[in-house]
Amino acid sequence: MLLEDDMAVTDVAYPFDVSLAAISKHLAILASSGLISQEKRGRVKWCKLEPDALRSASVWMQGFGQFEPVNLDVFEKFLVSELE
Amino acid sequence: MLLEDDMAVTDVAYPFDVSLAAISKHLAILASSGLISQEKRGRVKWCKLEPDALRSASVWMQGFGQFEPVNLDVFEKFLVSELE
DNA sequence: AGAAAACTCAACCGAAAAGTTAAATATGCG
DNA sequence: CGCATATTTAACTTTTCGGTTGAGTTTTCT
Incomplete structure (x- = not known):
């Protein structure tokens, strides 16, 4: 799996065998911890790593x-x- | 709280509001992960950080x-x- | 307008983690 | 020996975590 600069929640979820909702939750936690940032443009929420x-x-x-x-x-x- | 070089299980547990047994278990996990080392001398088990x-x-x-x-x-x- | 896409929300579930208490095991001491 | 200290073990309960499903919201597309 390749880590793109910006990924939609769906993109992050794609390779995993869990529901989209689970990934969405997980990403929210990562964001609240500052490990990623999320920016909503239109209907898609773009996620970026924050090293x-x-x-x-x-x-x-x-x-x-x-x-x-x-x-x-x-x-x-x-x-x-x-x-x- | 000050981190001493070597602390007995009881010493580590002292400032926390949980049972000694809980701390003992936790320290065993830390030791099995290599984060601390434990050496038993007499009846006391000395714990040391392993940075x-x-x-x-x-x-x-x-x-x-x-x-x-x-x-x-x-x-x-x-x-x-x-x-x- | 109506359907699809992208996501979130709420309620729920099972398993694992983390805690409790009480008893057990050593060791040290007078 | 007999008691106190230091820690672990066992059995059990509670909490947290990570997931599911289905419905709800917002945006985009035709």
């Missing part, structure tokens, strides 16, 4: 269990170097 | 949503520089 939400979790995990707090500047440089 | 278990999740999150896969060598260098 930043995971990034902050990742940063938190980096800091977890360390005595010295993570240097966020260094971390951001790392991210920038990875993303470009 | 490495979170690291692989963190790495996965870094890669999530990026077009270019994460360069793990660079990521490891980042981690080493943070940890020393």
